[in-house]
Amino acid sequence: MPSWWRSANVAATASQQRNRWESPDHRSIGRSRPSAFMSDVDHRNRRRGPDTRCVCHHGLMSALRILGRVTGWTCIAIGGIQLVGGVSGEPGMTDDATVDSHVRFMGPVFAGYGVSWLDAAARPEPDLNRMRVLAGLMALGGVGRLATRATLGRPHRFHDLLLAVELAAPVVVEAQGRRERPARG
Secondary structure, eight states: OOHHHHHHHHHHHHHHHHHHHHOTTSTTTTOOOOOTTSOHHHHHTOOOSTTOOOOOTTSSOOHHHHHHHHHHHHHHHHHHHHHHHGGGGSTTOOOOHHHHHHHHHHHHHHHHHHHHHHHHTOSSSOOHHHHHHHHHHHHHHHHHHHHHHHHHOOOOTHHHHHHHHHHHHHHHHHHHHHHHHHHHO
16 A cells, blocks of 8 residues: 555544544544543554443553452352352352252342443443442342341351441442542543
């Protein structure tokens, strides 16, 4: 390809990119023009199209996004263990067909909950409102564990750890969301 063609093509591409961010009728409505401090490498590595994703301004993944991904993959793994292992997959469970059936049913549901966490954390700026709802659901599960303690007594010690994580989830998500929100400002 002749060098004059390459330079003309690069100029046309730059013009199209500039128009893309300034055009009010383009698919990228609601997306802001890239910051001036983002490097040219960031712009070259962007994928084009309606599902445009880019690296964060600092080149690092946000802690909130990491939290969502770790939580999502952990929930998917736990759901898989529950589906495959049943009551033997979790310490302290009784070897009862009813309990085993319930645990195996809830495994895929919990894995789906994990997929929701992954989806909420998929974009460079995670969906904080969805993450709040998901963390609230986790805390509601912790409240259910507290109800069990009040009515039937303390379960296996492993459930103490689970209870702590479940009740802390909304606090951690909210604190991290407030910490990152001013930075995005």
